[in-house]
Amino acid sequence: xxxxxxxxxxxxxxxxxxxxxxxxxxxxxxxxxxxxxxxxxxxxxxxxxxxxxxxxxxxxxxxxxxxxxxxxxxxxxxxxxxxxxxxxxxxxxxxxxxxxxxxxxxxxxxxxxxxxxxxxxxxxxxxxxxxxxxxxxxxxxxxxxxxxxxxxxxxxxxxxxxxxxxxxxxxxxxxxxxxxxxxxxxxxxxxxxxxxxxxxxxxxxxxxxxxxxxxxxxxxxxxxxxxxxxxxxxxxxxxxxxxxxxxxxxxxxxxxxxxxxxxxxxxxxxxxxxxxxxxxxxxxxxxxxxxxxxxxxxxxxxxxxxxxxxxxxxxxxxxxxxxxxxxxxxxxxxxxxxxxxxxxxxxxxxxxxxxxxxxxxxxxxxxxxxxxxxxxxxxxxxxxxxxxxxxxxxxxxxxxxxxxxxxxxxxxxxxxxxxxxxxxxxxxxxxxxxxxxxxxxxxxxxxxxxxxxxxxxxxxxxxxxxxxxxxxxx
Ligand code: SF4
Numbered sequence: 001x002x003x004x005x006x007x008x009x010x011x012x013x014x015x016x017x018x019x020x021x022x023x024x025x026x027x028x029x030x031x032x033x034x035x036x037x038x039x040x041x042x043x044x045x046x047x048x049x050x051x052x053x054x055x056x057x058x059x060x061x062x063x064x065x066x067x068x069x070x071x072x073x074x075x076x077x078x079x080x081x082x083x084x085x086x087x088x089x090x091x092x093x094x095x096x097x098x099x100x101x102x103x104x105x106x107x108x109x110x111x112x113x114x115x116x117x118x119x120x121x122x123x124x125x126x127x128x129x130x131x132x133x134x135x136x137x138x139x140x141x142x143x144x145x146x147x148x149x150x151x152x153x154x155x156x157x158x159x160x161x162x163x164x165x166x167x168x169x170x171x172x173x174x175x176x177x178x179x180x181x182x183x184x185x186x187x188x189x190x191x192x193x194x195x196x197x198x199x200x201x202x203x204x205x206x207x208x209x210x211x212x213x214x215x216x217x218x219x220x221x222x223x224x225x226x227x228x229x230x231x232x233x234x235x236x237x238x239x240x241x242x243x244x245x246x247x248x249x250x251x252x253x254x255x256x257x258x259x260x261x262x263x264x265x266x267x268x269x270x271x272x273x274x275x276x277x278x279x280x281x282x283x284x285x286x287x288x289x290x291x292x293x294x295x296x297x298x299x300x301x302x303x304x305x306x307x308x309x310x311x312x313x314x315x316x317x318x319x320x321x322x323x324x325x326x327x328x329x330x331x332x333x334x335x336x337x338x339x340x341x342x343x344x345x346x347x348x349x350x351x352x353x354x355x356x357x358x359x360x361x362x363x364x365x366x367x368x369x370x371x372x373x374x375x376x377x378x379x380x381x382x383x384x385x386x387x388x389x390x391x392x393x394x395x396x397x398x399x400x401x402x403x404x405x406x407x408x409x410x411x412x413x414x415x416x417x418x419x420x421x422x423x424x425x426x427x428x429x430x431x432x433x434x435x436x437x438x439x440x441x442x443x444x445x446x447x448x449x450x451x452x453x454x455x456x457x458x459x460x461x462x463x464x465x466x467x468x469x470x471x472x473x474x
Pocket of ligand 1: 408
């Protein structure tokens with residue numbers, strides 16, 4: 001059984017895409033570690049990179065080439081200053097050299113040494129191969145970015161029956177919703193309690209709290225940045241940032257100095273009924289505008305869908321419960337992470353495998369379940385909330401215009417957030433005994449739908465809006 005921590009589902013990184021930016025970035029880092037472990041790193045004379053399938057088809061718009069360059073340069077996505085990114089890329093391009101892992105200079109021509117192949121590799125739509133020239137011999141390693149920043153190497157995927165083998169050491173291992181409910185009953189704990197017990201088996205409670213605070217602070221900072229940055233997004237579509245104006249109208253004349261003060265200010269502001277949806281949408285748009293401009297976000301469970309969870313959590317903090325503190329935030333993130341992991345194990349969180357239902361659909365289910373627990377839902381109702389949210393995203397395709405994570409992606413986060421809130425409310429008024437479609441059924445249905453979905457709707461920019469509206473129209 002795959003052992004997925006909350007910190008695997010919620011990761012700090014750089015936009016615009018977890019599978020096309022964070023994953024390839026991490027793959028480059030993994031390759032460097034592999035070269036070092038085999039004592040080859042010092043001997044490398046030249047490197048080349050091959051992108052396959054979806055990584056190639058939407059790689060330009062998703063900044064896959066930039067992510068690879070940053071990973072090969074030794075920059076860390078969690079910590080590299082966002083302002084340094086352009087400089088690192090510009091230096092590589094102008095010098096035709098790359099400072100490999102920030103340790104040795106190699107010749108590197110971005111146009112020739114990153115090869116975009118339309119071909120799909122058989123195991124997964126997001127394939128990436130790195131080649132190192134050493135003493136006239138080429139050493140090639142292939143990785144797959146399987147969604148949400150997760151990366152697997154080729155040799156692992158061919159273990160038994162083409163299945164990846166995982167070992168789980170959690171005391172309460174969960175693959176299905178039913179198993180999770182069983183542990184909740186056995187331990188008399190809410191879902192967040194069971195998840196916390198699992199996390200505590202791999203790190204101490206102080207580390208759990210420290211990391212969750214770091215994740216929440218990054219989310220808050222991201223919303224703050226998005227709400228206070230105006231102008232157009234990069235990439236050529238000339239999409240105007242909307243969170244800035246929306247936020248200006250909502251916040252009025254209030255003043256504050258930093259993200260925390262901003263949050264407290266909004267909590268003290270009287271929010272009219274018809275402004276609730278606007279606030280939630282504004283938070284979601286803000287995150288995904290930051291994401292689209294290669295800013296720092298929390299992958300939740302992917303970058304394209306990074307706005308849903310923070311905006312629903314903000315809804316709880318600024319609308320539902322003004323007394324809420326870190327313990328509430330912690331519960332929310334623990335539940336959200338666990339629901340995401342159930343989708344990852346039973347279906348996919350990769351749009352290249354399952355379309356947008358795997359991104360916005362999963363993030364909406366994660367947020368719905370998490371909100372439901374905070375609003376007093378039983379574990380059964382939490383799973384009902386997650387199920388409702390996904391049920392109404394089934395079949396959602398991925399067709400980003402120009403391969404950029406902008407249209408429909410940014411708005412889609414606000415829609416996913418609103419559906420999550422509605423799903424949580426519906427679940428609270430539902431007797432789980434009367435539910436016809438349990439969560440495990442919808443996870444399976446999502447996966448079956450993913451397999452049936454035409455490839456052109458799976459993050460290739462070869463169908464749907466991406467074809468109906470081309471760059472010139474914009
Ligand atoms: S359409 Fe959905 S899945 Fe596709 S890139 Fe946009 S947010 Fe991600």
